[in-house]
Amino acid sequence: MKHIKSPVVDKVAEDTKTRGLVAEMLATIREGREDAVRDYAKKLDGWSGDFVLSPQKRDALVAQVPEQAKRDIEFAHRQITRFAAAQRASLSDFSIETEPGVMLGQKCVPVDCAGCYVPGGRYAHVASALMSVATAKAAGVPFVIAASPPRGDAIDPAVCYAMTLAGADVILEMGGVQAVASMAFGLFGTQPADILVGPGNAFVAEAKIQLFGGVGIDLFAGPTESAVIADETADPMTVAIDLLSQAEHGVNSPVWLFTTSSDLAETVNRILPQVAADWPTGDVAMVSWRDYGEIIVCEDNEQMAEVSDKYACEHLQVQTKDLEWWRDRLRNYGSLFLGEGSTVSHGDKCSGTNHILPTRQAARYTGGLNVMKFLKILTWQEIATDADPEMSEVGSRLSRLEGMDGHARACDWRLQKFSGKTAFDFEVSQQERYD
Incomplete structure (x- = not known):
């Protein structure tokens, strides 16, 4: 096994400054409640409007969404909902008589309230609104709060439409730590969330971590990760494009190539910067590739599988022969994309599997967001x-x-x-x- 390209920067170190700032903000909001949130929103986002999106403003934002965009969002919603509904159907209440007169059973009960955070920084995360809100509703959660930071004088119209279509009961025009805290504490007339879900920046992720225990969370999330497993049959251009497409998430989003082909490795390493130069987001992707990108050449498929399971990446693409072998062999990943026809972008946007997934090797012990995250498996017994x-x-x-x-x-x-x-x-x- 050898590295054709190694990362320049080590794994992201724990940001103690972020931890301290978030702890201070949460303490201030816990004490000052809505007034503290208003202060932070004005200071950090320049926002002094209403936080709860009114029905009139919601309708006005939805009216701004082009019809084709609405149809695309509706397509993605159908896919995500169908898959989530199938997940829900795979779980059931049951009872069993383990001994004469001894009845044991379980009930699958949704939480009362879910808080879904939808990022709104560099990109308008329309798909994230569907992934969190629609999945919660498919699980049977009766009350869902969705929050996203305003962009100008409102949240993004397409994000608003996605939240509405997915069934959000309340929408907060609010971002960052103050949004997470507001959902957790039940501020602005909402009920306290039982679970907080959704991706976000380092401050949002840290707020969820610090609130965990008093409220449930989906998973511990870091920067987006993606890996490609490829053999000599893979197309170098496809591999390069798929790596760059995920590196555009942010300047600290690592992407990795595991391959048995030295020729493929060298070709991808050579053409990837050329491809990035033609992309509007290529500068962001190239910083991530420069600092965190890796190419590892392995001796055989088994070694590739071992390396991949060790990295336990968030998104894992396989572009090789014998896809069934890889599907059966691989164990540690957030979501798996088999074959050249499957790209992570499909899963990120519209194919139906959830894109809120474990990072930083958390795939060793958990999968991504799914209906089970919103359900409590309650057991009961009756002994005659x-x-x-x-x-x-x-x-x-x-x-x-x-x-x-x-x-x-x-x-x-x-x-x-x-x-x-x-x-x-x-x-x-x-x-x-x-x-």
């Missing part, structure tokens, strides 16, 4: 009185084995009440059973 004695005997013994006498006595009481055994009788039967 004639089935209780055996359960109480075992429960009592295990409780005493752990030194928890109070737990044991709760079982002892039921044992005596439902079977007529005395505490002495139970001690004898207990000794007999272990003998």
